[in-house]
Amino acid sequence: MSKKLRVATTSLAGCFGCHMSFLDIDERLFPLLELVEFDRSPLTDIKHCGPCDIGIVEGGICNAENVHVLREFRKNCKILIAIGACAINGGLPAQRNHLDLGSCMTEVYLTEPGLAHGHIPNDPELPLPLDKVHPLHEVVKIDYFIPGCPPSGDAIWKFLTDLIAGKTPELGHGRIKYD
C-alpha cells in the first residue's frame, strides 16, 4: 500500500462551521483514515504543521496571527485549499471592512460600558487585527477553492477523494453551493 497522504486543517477568521461540515462525512471518516493521516488540525491538537500533502484552511485573514498560520500552511503544504465563504471572500467577518478599525476599537473598548476597563488591550500576546479582512488568496497563493457556507459533507468528501485519487476535483451539479 502506498504511503498515506498527510493532511493539515485549520480555522482562521471562521466559525469552525466548515470543520463541522467536514465531520458530516460521518462513517466515511474511517475509509478516509485508511488513506490519510492528520498533521496539524483540531482533530489532533498538533500546534504547528510539518511537511504535508494537503492543507485545508477555513476562514479569512483578520489578524497578524492568521497571516503567520496561513504562511506556515503555504510553506508546508503542496496543495493548499481554501474552504468556505470566509476563506474565499472574507465572508461575515469582512462585514467590518467598510468601518474604520480605529473607530471599531474605540466603540468596543472605550465608549461602550463594561469592557476592558476603559483601555484598548495592548498585550503583546494578542495578535493585532488587520485594518481589513482579506480572503486567503489575497495573502498567499491558493490552489483550490471549495465554495459554500459551509460546503456540504458530500462536497468535501467528493473533493478530497478526487484529490487523493489524483483527479482534478469536480464537484459537479448539486454539490456547488454559494450559501
Place this chain on the structure above:
Amino acid sequence: MVTRTHVHAGYLDAVLDRYGQSPDALLQILREIQEYAGYIDQGAISYLSNKLRIPGARIEGVAAFYSFLHLQPAGEYRVLFSDNITDRMLGSRELMQRMCQQLWVEPGKVSEDGLVSIDTTSCTGMCDQGPALLVNGRAITHLTHQRVQEIGQLIRNRTMIQDWPADFFRVEDNIRRSGLVLGNQIEAGEFLRAAFALGSTSNIVETIKQSGLRGRGGAGFSTGLKWAACRDAPGSEHYVVCNADEGEPGTFKDRVLLTRQADLVFEGMTLCALAIGARKGFLYLRGEYRYLLDSLQAALQRRRDANLLGKNILGKPGFDFDIVIHLGAGAYICGEESALIESLEGKRGVPRNRPPFPVTHGYLQQPTAVDNVETFCQAALAIHMGAENYHAIGTEKSTGSKLISVSGDCPRPGIYEYPFGVSVREVLQDCGAVNTRAVQISGPSGACVAEHEFGRKLCFEDLPTAGAFMVFDDSRDLFEVARNFVHFFAHESCGFCTPCRVGTSMLKQTMDKIAEGHGTQHDLREVENLDHVLQTTSHCGLGRTACNPVLHTLKHFRPAYENRLKSLDFEPAFDLDGSLARARQMTGRDDAGAHLNTEEA
C-alpha cells in the same frame, strides 16, 4: 416639490412635445434636460415618469447608465479630459493635474462652490489633435499648458462657453491620403439615380453582393447578405440605422466622413432604404460628436429641400424615407449593434441576446439594417461605379478602400485612405513614423503588432481593422499601453453579465498590482485563466476581447511585464505590515509581534 414641478413644467413640456411624448425617446429627452439644467434632478424624473407613464426607476436606470448624464449637480462647467493612451502620451495627465490645481478641485469631484468638475472620459475621437477634452459636451483640441490655463481662467470668470475663443473648438480633418471615398465629388442624388437605373430594388442588393462589400465597423460581414436578409424578413416596418457611435479608442474616421462627406453617408442610407424597403432611418451619433449635430441637421434639411429625402424621393412614387439623428451620451458599448438599438429605444445600452439578429428583430423588434458610417459611403460608391469596377479595388476578399485613423508617435497623424491590402509598414512610412516599436490595430479590442509583423496587410484575410492605427515608438512602455486599455474595458463594461463586469475589474486590479511592483508569475498565469473565462462566458464581444491588450503585449513584450515582477511565487497586492498600522496606533504597540515582515513568506 410641488413648486419644483412647476418650474420644470415649462421647459420639460417643450422637450417632451418635441419628442412626441414617446418613452422610446427617453435618452434624447434626458440628454436635452442635461444640456439645459446641467443635471437631471428627482423632480424632473418624477415629472417624466408621470408624463411618459414609465417607472421612475427605469428613468434613473437609464440616466445612470450613460457617462454624460448626471443625477447629481456636476458643476456649471463639466470638464472631461480624453483618457486614451494617445492623449496620455501627449501629456494629458499632467495638464489635467494643472487644471485641478488652478481651479482648486480634486479629479472626479465638484468644486465646493459648484462651479466646475474635472474628470477623465474614454477616447473622444480627437487622437490626431490631442490632448483633447470636452467641456459641457463641446470638444476642445490641441491642449497645451497655455490653453489649459486660459480655459481655467474662462471658467473662473464664468465666461459663457459660446463666448470662448472659436479657435479652441476647431477640429481639423487632417486628411493625409484620400481615395475613393474622401476624394468623392459626385453630386448628391447621382447615386440614387444610378440605383434607379439598375431597375428593380433586388438589383441594388445584387450589385452590393457582387461588389464584395463588407462592413467597415470591424466584423466584416457581407453588406449585400445583410441587406438581403433584412429585406426578406417579415415586419410591419423596416429600418436603416447608421452606426456613428465611433467609440473604439484611436478611431476618428467617421468624424471626418460626417464632416466632409455627410451627403454620401445619407445617400448610402437612402439607397439601403430603397433596397430593404425602409421608410425611416436613424443616425446614431456618439455624444462626443455633439458639435456636428447642427451641420448634420442642415445637411438633412438640404436633402429634404432637394427631394432627396421625404416623400416620393426624386419623383419615384412610393419611395418615402427620412432620417432622424439620435445622440449618444457616452457609452462605448452602444457601438455594439444590439446595444445601439436598445439605446435608440431609450433604454440602457445593454447588448441583446443574438440570435435573433437585428436584420430580423432590430429596432422595435422590426427588421433593421445597422451599418457603419463608412459602409454606407462605400455602398453608394459601389452602386455608382458598378460591382465589377468596385470589386477590382483592394484584395480578393476585402474589396474597396479603407479609411485608417493614424495617431500616436508619428509626425503626420490623421486620416489615410488606402485600397484594402496595404501593409502596416507602408502606412508607417506614409505617416513618417520612425523607430516604431508596435502598432495597435483596430483599437484595444484589436491586435498589437510588433516590428517583425509590419509586413502584414490590413484586410479581412490578414489583419482586420475598423480603422484605428495607434503608433508606439521605442520610447513607449507597452505594459502601460495595455494597462490603459484594460482600464478602458473595466470602465466601459455595461455591467449586465458577471464574467465581464467582474472579470474586467479583476484584470484591472491585476495590472495595477503589477504596476505597483507587487506582481508575480502567478498573476501572469491568472490573466490567462481570466481570458479563458471571459472568452467563453461573456455575453458580448466587449468581454471576449477585454484580455486581448494584455495577451498580445505579453506575447510580444513579455519583458515589459517581467521587469516589474517581484521574483516570488506570490505576493499580496497590498502592504501587509501597513495594514496593521491602524491597530498599532490604537494600541500604542510597536513590539516585534506588532509587525509582519514580507520576507517570511
